[in-house]
Amino acid sequence: MRFEDARIERICGTAAQLPPPGPNEVALVGRSNVGKSSLINAAVGRRRLMRVSREPGRTREVVFLRAAREGYLVDLPGYGFARVPLAAKRAWGRLVEAYLARRAPGLGLLLLDIRREEPSEGDLMMVEWFRRYERPFAAVLTKADQLPRGRWRGAADRVARALELEREEGPIAVSARSGEGLEELKRLIARGFATP
Ligand SMILES: Nc1nc2c(ncn2[C@@H]2O[C@H](COP(=O)(O)OP(=O)(O)OP(=O)(O)O)[C@@H](O)[C@H]2O)c(=O)[nH]1
Numbered sequence: 001m002r003f004e005d006a007r008i009e010r011i012c013g014t015a016a017q018l019p020p021p022g023p024n025e026v027a028l029v030g031r032s033n034v035g036k037s038s039l040i041n042a043a044v045g046r047r048r049l050m051r052v053s054r055e056p057g058r059t060r061e062v063v064f065l066r067a068a069r070e071g072y073l074v075d076l077p078g079y080g081f082a083r084v085p086l087a088a089k090r091a092w093g094r095l096v097e098a099y100l101a102r103r104a105p106g107l108g109l110l111l112l113d114i115r116r117e118e119p120s121e122g123d124l125m126m127v128e129w130f131r132r133y134e135r136p137f138a139a140v141l142t143k144a145d146q147l148p149r150g151r152w153r154g155a156a157d158r159v160a161r162a163l164e165l166e167r168e169e170g171p172i173a174v175s176a177r178s179g180e181g182l183e184e185l186k187r188l189i190a191r192g193f194a195t196p
C-alpha cells in the first residue's frame with residue numbers, strides 16, 4: 001500500500017471542532033515523544049508533513065491526514081510527559097477522549113518506545129479504553145533502530161504480557177529512521193481502513 005497523495009485535511013484544537021464521522025480512520029496514540037508524528041511521516045513517505053520535535057508536546061491538536069482514497073490517518077497529542085504543563089495535559093486529555101468517543105476509529109495504533117521496560121499508566125488506560133469500547137487496536141514498538149535486533153523479541157514479549165495482547169494485536173517493531181517494519185505497519189493500516 002502506498003500513501004503518496006497524503007495531505008493534511010483538518011486540524012482540530014478543541015473537541016467542538018471535531019468533524020462528524022467520515023471515511024474510516026486509523027488513529028495513532030501514545031506517550032508524548034514516542035514517535036507518532038514521525039511514524040506517520042515515514043508511512044506516507046513525506047519527511048516534513050507532520051511536525052516533529054525532540055521536545056515532548058509537539059502535537060497539540062487532532063490532525064486528520066487524508067491518505068489517498070483509503071481513509072484518514074489521525075495524529076493525536078501525546079500523554080504523560082512530566083515537563084508538559086498540567087493545564088495543557090488536561091486540555092489534550094479531554095481532546096483525545098472526545099476524539100476516541102466520537103469517532104471510534106477503525107483501528108488504534110498504540111505506540112510504545114521499544115526501549116522502555118514497562119508500559120506507562122497512560123498506555124494501560126488506552127488499552128482499557130480500546131477494550132471497553134470494543135475497538136480494534138495493535139501495539140507498535142517505535143525507535144527499533146535504538147535497540148539491537150537480538151533484543152526486539154524480548155521487548156515484544158514483555159509488552160504483550162503487560163498489556164495482555166491477543167495475537168492480532170501485535171506488537172510489531174518499527175523504525176521511522178531505518179524504515180524497518182513499515183511494510184507491516186502499512187498492512188495494519190490498510191486493515192484499519194477496511195474496518196467499519
Ligand atoms: N532514533 C529514532 N528516533 C525517532 C524515531 N521516531 C521518532 N524519533 C524521534 O523522537 C522524537 C519525537 O518524535 P515525534 O514524532 O515528534 O513524537 P510524537 O509522539 O509525535 O510526540 P508528541 O507530538 O509530543 O506527542 C523526535 O526527536 C524524533 O526525531 C525513530 O524511529 N528512531
Ligand SMILES: [Mg+2]
Pocket residue numbers: 036037038051052058059075076078
Ligand atoms: Mg506528534
